[in-house]
Amino acid sequence: MKSPIAKVRKHIRSNLFFVEMIIVLLFFSIASAVILRSFAASDRLAKESRRIESMAFLAQSAAEIYSGTADISETAEKLLSGKPYTYNEYPDGSQEISFSMDTETTVRLRESSEIYAGGPLKILEISFSDGSGGILYETKTGAYFPERTVTDSERQ
Amino acid sequence: MNRADSKRLTDTVSAAGSMTLFLIFAVCCLIMIAAAASAYGRISENYDDTFNSAAAVRYVTNKLRACKGAEILSGNELLLYDDGYKTLIYESGGTLYERLLSDGQEVSASGGEAVFKAEGFSVSDCGGGLAEISAEGSGGRTFSAYCRIPEGGRTD
Numbered sequence: 001m002k003s004p005i006a007k008v009r010k011h012i013r014s015n016l017f018f019v020e021m022i023i024v025l026l027f028f029s030i031a032s033a034v035i036l037r038s039f040a041a042s043d044r045l046a047k048e049s050r051r052i053e054s055m056a057f058l059a060q061s062a063a064e065i066y067s068g069t070a071d072i073s074e075t076a077e078k079l080l081s082g083k084p085y086t087y088n089e090y091p092d093g094s095q096e097i098s099f100s101m102d103t104e105t106t107v108r109l110r111e112s113s114e115i116y117a118g119g120p121l122k123i124l125e126i127s128f129s130d131g132s133g134g135i136l137y138e139t140k141t142g143a144y145f146p147e148r149t150v151t152d153s154e155r156q
Numbered sequence: 157m158n159r160a161d162s163k164r165l166t167d168t169v170s171a172a173g174s175m176t177l178f179l180i181f182a183v184c185c186l187i188m189i190a191a192a193a194s195a196y197g198r199i200s201e202n203y204d205d206t207f208n209s210a211a212a213v214r215y216v217t218n219k220l221r222a223c224k225g226a227e228i229l230s231g232n233e234l235l236l237y238d239d240g241y242k243t244l245i246y247e248s249g250g251t252l253y254e255r256l257l258s259d260g261q262e263v264s265a266s267g268g269e270a271v272f273k274a275e276g277f278s279v280s281d282c283g284g285g286l287a288e289i290s291a292e293g294s295g296g297r298t299f300s301a302y303c304r305i306p307e308g309g310r311t312d
Binding site for chain 1 (some may be wrong): 170173174177178180181184185188189192195198199202205206210213217238270284285286299300301302303
């Protein structure tokens with residue numbers, strides 16, 4: 001037969017274990033909340049870095065193609081290799097092509113030209129925007145063809 | 157219910173509660189470890205891509221821009237011409253190698269210095285003086301960039 005003292009000790013030990021577990025879980029939940037925030041931030045940064053990398057590669061390729069062709073449609077055709085894009089022409093003579101790079105990013109290529117006596121200097125603006133329309137990254141490239149004659153439409 | 161039965165019930169509930177809390181703690185630990193492993197995997201994958209495949213593509217495009225002339229020998233061999241020497245860049249077994257050759261030296265894709273880890277590295281002529289350089293990253297991601305091929309520099 002167990003003594004009353006042993007029974008009381010066992011009861012106290014059981015309660016202490018219960019209290020200890022509650023304290024451990026409390027600390028664990030606080031620590032995990034902090035760690036989960038860090039994980040979410042690192043995940044977001046990794047995604048952002050991937051997106052910026054893709055944008056830089058795409059912008060570089062567009063600039064390389066355009067510097068040789070000086071034609072926005074040809075640039076888009078080569079860059080997208082048959083994927084769909086939207087083409088717009090503005091009253092000031094500038095042309096714009098836009099397409100989706102991924103679910104969140106839209107790419108906009110806008111071509112304008114400056115006419116000089118020697119020939120046209122064509123400028124391509126490459127910009128990347130997110131769903132809300134905010135610019136994520138933009139760059140500009142130009143192509144100058146002194147041997148090319150200036151067409152009437154370009155002069156206008 | 158007498159006092160002894162009530163005490164036994166209290167002890168049982170306390171023990172069961174402690175065990176449940178311990179189980180919750182163990183499950184939470186497992187979830188946290190899984191989340192940490194997943195976050196680490198993503199960061200590591202991104203790091204590998206940035207410092208291997210993407211860096212290899214950037215390295216080759218920069219070399220291509222800096223040289224006097226270039227020739228695509230095969231799908232994974234590129235020969236760059238400079239004053240008095242040539243540089244052969246080739247991929248073998250998932251690694252990108254670079255080999256310096258003097259003018260007149262036989263060109264062979266061996267004995268080069270390993271530069272990057274680049275699975276599926278390929279270089280192709282896209283016409284119009286453009287080359288497409290691409291490499292496969294982890295998770296099936298492909299890094300690809302267009303670059304203009306310089307036309308001069310060839311001595312043989």
